[in-house]
Amino acid sequence: MQQYRVVIVGSGAAGFSAADWLAKFGVKNIAVVTEGVRCGTSRNAGSDKQTYYKLSFTRADSAEQMAAELASGGGMHRDTALIEAVNSVRCFLRLVEYGVPFPTDELGRFIGYQTDHDTSARGTSAGPLTSQYRTEALERKVRENPDIHILDRTTVIRVVTAHSRAVGVVCLSPSADGGAELFPIAADNVILATGGAAGVYADSAYPLSQSGALGLAIDAGCTMNNLTEWQYGIASKKVRWNLSGSYQQVIPSYYSTDRDGTRRDFLADWFGSASEMCSAIFLKGYQWPFDSAKIEGSSRIDLAVSRETKAGRRVWIDFRENPAGFDFDSLSAQAREYLERADALGKTPFERLMRLNPQAAAFYKSRGIDLAAEPLEVAVCAQHMNGGAAVDGNWQTRVANLFAVGEAAGTFGVYRPGGSALNSTQVGGLRAAEYIALHSARGDGNGTVLENALEEERSYVERCIRKPAAPQTDFAGEMSRCASHCRVYEEIAALYERLARQAAARYYAVPDGSFDSIRRLYRYRDTLTAQTALCRTFLHALPATGSRGGAVFYRGGKIVPEDRRFREKAIETAGDAVAFEDLRPAPDTSYNFERTWRRYRESHGCRGIDLE
Numbered sequence: 001m002q003q004y005r006v007v008i009v010g011s012g013a014a015g016f017s018a019a020d021w022l023a024k025f026g027v028k029n030i031a032v033v034t035e036g037v038r039c040g041t042s043r044n045a046g047s048d049k050q051t052y053y054k055l056s057f058t059r060a061d062s063a064e065q066m067a068a069e070l071a072s073g074g075g076m077h078r079d080t081a082l083i084e085a086v087n088s089v090r091c092f093l094r095l096v097e098y099g100v101p102f103p104t105d106e107l108g109r110f111i112g113y114q115t116d117h118d119t120s121a122r123g124t125s126a127g128p129l130t131s132q133y134r135t136e137a138l139e140r141k142v143r144e145n146p147d148i149h150i151l152d153r154t155t156v157i158r159v160v161t162a163h164s165r166a167v168g169v170v171c172l173s174p175s176a177d178g179g180a181e182l183f184p185i186a187a188d189n190v191i192l193a194t195g196g197a198a199g200v201y202a203d204s205a206y207p208l209s210q211s212g213a214l215g216l217a218i219d220a221g222c223t224m225n226n227l228t229e230w231q232y233g234i235a236s237k238k239v240r241w242n243l244s245g246s247y248q249q250v251i252p253s254y255y256s257t258d259r260d261g262t263r264r265d266f267l268a269d270w271f272g273s274a275s276e277m278c279s280a281i282f283l284k285g286y287q288w289p290f291d292s293a294k295i296e297g298s299s300r301i302d303l304a305v306s307r308e309t310k311a312g313r314r315v316w317i318d319f320r321e322n323p324a325g326f327d328f329d330s331l332s333a334q335a336r337e338y339l340e341r342a343d344a345l346g347k348t349p350f351e352r353l354m355r356l357n358p359q360a361a362a363f364y365k366s367r368g369i370d371l372a373a374e375p376l377e378v379a380v381c382a383q384h385m386n387g388g389a390a391v392d393g394n395w396q397t398r399v400a401n402l403f404a405v406g407e408a409a410g411t412f413g414v415y416r417p418g419g420s421a422l423n424s425t426q427v428g429g430l431r432a433a434e435y436i437a438l439h440s441a442r443g444d445g446n447g448t449v450l451e452n453a454l455e456e457e458r459s460y461v462e463r464c465i466r467k468p469a470a471p472q473t474d475f476a477g478e479m480s481r482c483a484s485h486c487r488v489y490e491e492i493a494a495l496y497e498r499l500a501r502q503a504a505a506r507y508y509a510v511p512d513g514s515f516d517s518i519r520r521l522y523r524y525r526d527t528l529t530a531q532t533a534l535c536r537t538f539l540h541a542l543p544a545t546g547s548r549g550g551a552v553f554y555r556g557g558k559i560v561p562e563d564r565r566f567r568e569k570a571i572e573t574a575g576d577a578v579a580f581e582d583l584r585p586a587p588d589t590s591y592n593f594e595r596t597w598r599r600y601r602e603s604h605g606c607r608g609i610d611l612e
Contacts, residue, residue, distance in 0.1 A: 001184055001185070001186055001447060001450065001451075002031075002183075002184075002185045002186065003029075003185075003186040003187070004029050004030060004031040004149075004185060004186070004187045004188075005027055005028065005029040005030060005187070005188050005189065005436075005440075005442070006022055006027060006029075006030045006031070006187060006188065006189045006190075006191060006436060007030075007031045007033055007156075007168070007169055007185055007187035007189070007190050007191070008030065008031065008032045008033065008190075008191045008193055009033050009034075009156045009159075009169065009190065009191065009192050009193060009194055009213070009216070010032075010033075010034060010040065010192070010193035010194045010195065010213075010406070010408075011032055011034035011036075011037045011039075011040065011139070011150070011193075012040040012041060012042030012043060012135055012193060012195060012406065012425070013042035013131060013134050013135045013138060013406065013422070013425045013426070014042070014193040014195075014405040014406025014407070014408070014425035014426075014428060014429055015032055015034070015191070015193030015405070015406070015429075016032070016135060016138035016139050016141075016142050017091075017138055017405070017425055017426050017428075017429030017430070018191050018193060018403075018405055018428075018429035018432055018433050019032050019138075019142045019145075019148050019429075020138055020141050020142055020145075020429075021429050021430050021432075021433035021434065022148075022433040022436065022437065023142075023145045023147060023148060024433075025433055025434055025436075025437035025438075026437060027147075027433070027436060027437050028147040029147060030147060030148045030149065031148075031149045031150075031151055031185065031187075032142065032148060032149070032150045032151065033151045033154050033156055033169070033171060033185070034150065034151065034152055034153075034154065035153065035154070035155050035211070035519075036152065036153065036209065037139070037150065037152050038209075039207075039209035039210065040135075040195055040207070040209060040210050041131075041195050041196070041198065041206055041207060041210045041407070042131045042132070042134075042135040042195075042406075042425070043131070043132050043135045043136070044132070044207035044209055044210065045131065045205065045206065045207055045210075045240070045241075045242075046128045046129055046130065046131055046132065046241065046242070046363075047128065047241070047242040047243075047244045047245060047288075048128060048242075048243075048244055048245035048246040048247050048357055048359075048360040049125045049127065049128065049245050049246060049357060049359075049360070050125055050126075050127070050128055050129070050130035050131055050419075050422075051115050051123040051124070051125050051130070051418045051419030051422070052092065052102070052123070052124050052125060052126075052130055052134075052419050052422045052423065053088070053115060053118070053122050053123055053417050053418065053419035053420040053422065053423050054088035054089060054091075054092040054122055054124070054423055055085065055088050055089050055122060056112055056120045056121050056122045057109050057110040057111075057112065058109055058110075058111060058112055058121055059112075059120050059121050061120050061122070063082060063085040063086045063088075063589075064082070064085070064586075064589065065120065066085035066088065066120070066122065067081040067082040067084070067085040067086075067586060068081075069117065069118060069119065069120075069417060070084060070085060070416065070417065070420060071413065072117070072415070073117060073413050073414040073415025073416060073549070073567075074413050074414045074415070074548075074564075074566075074567025074568065075226055075229060075412075075413025075414045075566075075567060075569070075570055075571070075583070076411070076412055076413030076414075076416075076570075076583070077411075077570065077583050077584040078583060078584060078585050078586035079393050079584045079585065079586055079587055080391075080393065080411050080584070081586070082586045082587070082589070083393055083427060083431065084411070084420070084423060084424055084427045087426075087427045087430055087431070088423050088427065090430070091423065091426035091427055091430060092110075092423070092426075094426075095134050095137060095138075095426070096110075098134075098137040098138065098140070098141055099133075099137050099140075100126055100130070100133045100134050100137050101126050101133065102124050102125075102126050103124070103125075103126070110124055111124065112124045113125075115417055115418035115419055116286065116287065116288070116289070116417060116418045117415050117416065117417040117418070118417040118418070122417070122419075123417075123418060123419050124419075125419075127359050128359055128360060128363045129363075130422070131422060134422070151171075151173075153173060153174060154171050154172070154173045155171065155172045155173070155519055155522065156169045156170070156171055156172075156213070156216065157170055157171065157172050157182075157216075157457060157522045158170040158216070158219065158220075158453060158457060159190055159192075159216055159217070159219070159220040159399075159402060160184070160446075160449060160450055160453045161220055161221060161399060161402070162446055162449045164221065164399055164400060165399065165400040165401050165402075166187070166189065166190040166220065166399055166400065166401045166402035167186065167187070167401075167446035167449055167450065168184055168185050168186040168187045168190070168446065168450050169184070169185050169187065169190060170182060170183070170184050170185075170450070170453050170454055170457050171183055171184070171185060172515070172518060172519060172522065173515070174515035175515070178514055178515065179513055179514060179515060180461070180513060180514065180515040180517075180518040180519070181515075182454060182457055182458055182461070183454065184450040184451065184453065184454045185450075186446060186447065186450055188401065188440055188441070188442050189401045189402075189403065189436050189440050190401065190402050190403070191403040191404070191405060191429075191432055192213070192216060192217055192389065192397075192402070192403065192404040192405070192408045193404075193405050193406050193408060193429075194212055194213035194214075194216065194408045195210055195212050195213075195406060195407045195408060196210075196212050196214070196384060196385035196388070196407040196408070197212045197214040197385055197527070197530040197534070198210040198211055198212040199211055199212055199476065199523065199526075199527040199530075200212075200382065200476065200479055200527060200530055200531050200534065201381070201382040201476055201479050201480045201484055202476040202477040202479070202480045203237075203309075203379040203380060203381045203382065203480040203484070204240065204381050204382045204383075204476075204480075205233070205235035205240050205241065205242050205381040205382065205383040206240065206382065206383075207240055208240065211523050211526075211527075212526070212527075212530070213408070213526055214385075214388065214389075214408070214526070214529070214530040214533070215525065215526030215527070215528075215529030215530050216526065217388075217389045217397065217402075217404060217408065218529050218530070218533055219529065220397075220399055220402060221398070221399050222389045222390065222397045222398055222399055222402065222404070223389070223390040223397070223398045223572050223573065223574040224387065224388065224389060224390060224410060224533060224537070224572065224573040224574070225387055225388065225389065225390035225391075225410030225411075225570055225571070225572055225573075226386060226387035226388075226410050226412070226413060226570060226571050227387040227388075227410070227533060227534050227537040227538075227571065227573055228387065228537055228538060228541050228542065228545065228549075228551070228571055229385075229386035229387045229412065229413060229414055229549055229550065229571075230382060230384065230385055230386060230387070230484070230485075230549075230550050230551065231289045231290075231382075231383050231384040231385075231386060231416075231550050232289065232290045232302070232380055232381060232382055232383060232484055232485040232550050232551070233288045233289045233290055233302070233380065233381065233383050234248075234284070234288070234301070234302060234305060234317075234378050234379070234380055234381070235378065235379065235380075235381040235383065236317075236364075236376045236377065236378055237377045237378060237379055237381075238369065238376070238377060239364065239367045239368075239369060240381075241363070241364075241367075242288070242383055243288075243317065243376070243378060244285060244288030244289075245285045245286075245288065245357070245360075246285065246353060246356050246357035246360045247285070247317075247353070247360060248281055248282065248283075248284040248285035248288065249282050249285035249286075249335075249338065249339070249356065250319070250339075250344065250349040250350075250352035250353045250356055251278050251281050251282050251322065251323065251326065251331075251335070251349055251352070252281070252317045252318055252319045252323075252349040253265070253317070253318045253321050253322060253323045253324070253349070254266070254267045254281070254301070254304075254305070254315065254316070254317055254318075254323070255315075255316055255318065256308040256313040256314060256315045256316070257313060257314050257316065258312075258313050259312075264308075264313070265323075265324050266304055266307075266308055266315075267281075267301065267304055267323070268324065268325075269304070270300045270301075270303075270304045271300070273325075274323065274324060274325025274326065274327070274330075275325070275327065275330035275331060275332075277323060277325075278323055278325075278326055278327075278330075278331055278335070279331055279332035279334075279335050280297065280298050280300065280301060281298075281301065281323065282331065282332070282334075282335035282338075283297070283298040283332075283334070283335070284298045284301050286298075287299070289383070289550060290302040290380060290485045290550055290551075291549070291550070292547040292548055292549060292550070292551060292552045292553075292562070293548075293562075295552060302380045302485060303486075305378065305379065305380050306379075306380045306485065306486060309379050309380075310481065314377055315377065315378050315379065316375040316376060316377055316378065317375060317376045317378050318349075318375040318376075319348070319349040319350040319353060319361075319371045319372070319375075319376075320348060320349070320350060320371075320372065320373075320375070321348060321349070322348065322349065328345070339352065339356075342355065342356050343355055344356040350371055350372050353371070364376075380484070380485055382480075382484060384407065384421060385407055386410070386412035386413065386414075386416060386549075386550075387410040387412070387571075388404060388407060388408050388409050388410035388411070389404035389408060389409055389410055390410055390570075390572060391403070391404055391409045391410070391411065391428075393431065394431050394432060394434075394435035395409055395428045395429075395431050395432040395435075396432070396435065398574075401440065403432040403435075403436075404428075405425065405428035405429050405432055406421075406424065406425040406428060406429075407421065407425075409424070409428055411424055411428070412424070413567075413570075414548055414549035414567060415549055438603060438604065460507075461510075461513075461518055461521070463507055464507050464508055464509070464510045464521060465510050465512070465513055467507070468507055468508055468509035468510065469505045469506070469507040469508070470502060470505035470507065470508050470509065471508065471509050472508045472509060472520075472521070472524045473502060475495065475498070475499060475502075475528070475531055476527075476531075478495050479495070479531060479534075482495060483495065483534065483535060483538060484551070485550060485551050485552065486551070486552055486554065487538060487542060487551050487552065487553045487554065488554045488555075489539070489542065489543070489553070489554065489555040489556075490555070490556075492535050492538050492539060493539060495535055496532070496535040496536060496539060499528065499531055499532040499535055500532060502528060503528055503529065503532050508521060508524060508525070533573055536573065536576065536578065537571065537573045537578050540578035541571045541578055541580075542560070543555065543560070544563060544566060544580070545562065545563060545566045545571075546560040546561050546562040546563050547559055547560055547561060547562050548562040548564075548566075548567075566580060568582070568583060569581060569582065569583065570582075570583055
């Protein structure tokens, strides 16, 4: 049986970050287990100008100020916010040293800009592929280290626990004859870096290569945090890509088509005038995620788009023509002045985009779509899960020796500044790695537990092939229809009953014993587990919290307004129980240098001066 000090599940920015930090702290015998090194959100997702959020280098700033803005949206533990702020520069500069091309001015300062829910120009960007660049840079460093082993084309199907402690994983990989091979790996520590629950929704900006594995954490006994909190926004469908920032600021036209191709300029129904509509489209660039607090403002666009798609119509954004009634002089002062300062005054949205951000157009052309020649089909899509596994200040879950980093960790609340998720992947990996290096003891004696788990999974697969109990019914479309940015209590309740019955069936039809079939079986089961947990949480929590953040909540045909008192709570889901818990406070940051230095030397094993 293979034995590792640490098994990291996932090979995105969070997973490779954790592996690199572990090696820096002297931990050896590390495995990165991944379905595909080039899969996942970090390597395949982005936007017009993908933001990385960190302490500002160009304005007066402090970790306390950054932490306050990280947590200002509510629902986020204050200690987590402070840890992410304190460590943001350390993690950012490591990426710079690894070759990520974040821009500087002529003085050498790392320049920045103000992103959403931010006041201090903490955002920076290396372009649409910022996340890809950092993932590739981290992978290069990891591959240089002989103590880190990458197990590619290997799917973790179970985190094995004993006495509420992670002791290893059961894996699935292809065998030489095209079948599936199951095998265990013993580990002193397991780090989940599996991203968000990407398969939950049909309308999704997650790349097709990203499946997520929230069910792994749930099945291992982890408590979940803030599963109600998601981020949704307008994205293209053929190429899954967020249409934020520049894509909206150039004010493209929106229209829908029915089955026979008849066009309808539907946005005009939602606004009093063409100038109001065009200004709202521009503002959508700044306020790209759907926001229940802006349904009378720019988020009317999201509601309009979703109404069309729910009616069975296809929605398009077209950069070749201006919206009906477009008049540059009648735009809001904010929109007009922004485009003037950027020297982006072209006659068409495409011309303006080529002036404002040519990389945004070049990205689509590299994927076979010429924005100068064709429109983009769009929908309101799930883009980021703010919730996930509940973790402490070291990103350890409620299951000992089991950590969650990146989007798998439920570290965010109701709102978050744009780009803060990219910082969180790096800080989470740092904190988990440092804790493991300093505190984690080597485990042994769990071979029998792992072998028993392996036999259970083999029996499960054989049972599904031999005598399936239920078809693999897809619920993603229903989730998008009633449980995404527009959540309808009665429809979610009916959906939850179906999900619960399907989950209880446990055994599902499998066409054959091939690797792909067995992998799809486990992916289906994991997604079903996540969907069931989400709907259970929605039904328990939303009647109290009401409409907030990325979702509007309807009950009895009416919008339920937000009760802001619950911004001071975290929503925890443990099995069938859903509860509101007080937020953890930020620690006292005052210190005595000598006392703190002594604690550091003792905890990190630092040698003093040898006086003999």
